[in-house]
Amino acid sequence: MKALPVSGEILPIPDPRVFAHVDTWIFDLDNTLYPHTSRIWPQVDERITLYIANMFGLDGLSARALQKYFYHKHGTTLRALIDEYDIDPYDFLDFAHDIDHAGIELNEHLGEAIEKLPGRKLILTNGSRKHAENVARKLGILDRFEDIFDIAAANFVPKPDRRAYETFLEKHVVEPARAAMFEDIAKNLTVPHEMGMTTVLIVPQTADPFREAFEQEAVRTPHIDYVTDDLARFLKDGLSL
CATH class of the missing domain: 1.10.150 (DNA polymerase; domain 1)
Known part of the structure; x- marks a missing residue:
């Protein structure tokens, strides 16, 4: 697992104090909660x-x-x-979203890590609620989340449009300064960071041939606080759960 702060210094885990203020944990779905090898x-x-x-x-x-x-x-x-x-x-x-979910494996470690996070847990996706439910259920983590905010809830305005995040924050009464956002596409973290969220970019452990390079790059910019290629371990070890 690699966790990289924006300074560029490589750390084995983030300092748990960075997340001590967080009471709302927001997760993208696709290529964030499951690896690209699931072929979803x-x-x-x-x-x-x-x-x-x-x-x-x-x-x-x-x-x-x-x-x-x-x-x-x-x-x-x-x-x-x-x-x-x-x-x-x-x-x-x-x-x-009429697809085969057979490639998704139960992820008990991720489920345990998410369950132990203090506070609320939400999914924020550009996909549909049904798709998110199907994927999260196969992963064994659906019941760990309070709710799913999908593209329909955002009035079909997708991330990274600021309006999508504003609608999400208003609907779920989230204080961005007390929230952390986990996302696999760097540009989708720009607005969350501007709003005050702590941001974590999820990158693949191996290159995904089905996605464009910019969609999986471990970029280091001021709007990304941490980068990791192992979400479950980041949550478990990095936050001292």
């Missing part, structure tokens, strides 16, 4: 490409290119399709 996100990504292909009558390569254009311009493909084509977002989410 590649399936979702492929389903989104298929949705685009079916919608526009495109071949696979063209659909993929359009999907990535939408993603980079709007933050998510779904946001683009809502804004530009007024699609039914629930149909899209049901289609995108």
Whole structure:
């Protein structure tokens, strides 16, 4: 496990005092609560490409290119399709998340670590509640969380848009200065840090061939307090649970 403070000095674990003030623990879902080797996100990504292909009558390569254009311009493909084509977002989410969960393994160590965290535990995801529930249930951690804030709860405004975080904080009455955010994409931690949250970037232990480099880079910037490639150990050892 590597935990890197923004200074760049490598530490085996974070100082537990850094998190002594935290009473709300906020977790992204995909590629944060499970490793990329579970092959969950590649399936979702492929389903989104298929949705685009079916919608526009495109071949696979063209659909993929359009999907990535939408993603980079709007933050998510779904946001683009809502804004530009007024699609039914629930149909899209049901289609995108119709996947096989067999690759997810029960993670007792993660469940125990999350359970021992003092205070509230919440999931904040750009996916659907159903998807989050299915994944968390397979991991054996669903009952560790107070609630799931999904893309529908955010009025289909995705992270890293500030409005998504503001809606989340208001709905769940969270004081950002007393919260910690765990996320696998560095840019999604910019706003949480600006709001006062302690931020932890989750990176893969091995390179994920199905994601772009910027989505898994262990970047060191002022808006990232710590970087780790082992969430369960970070929580357990780093916070002295």
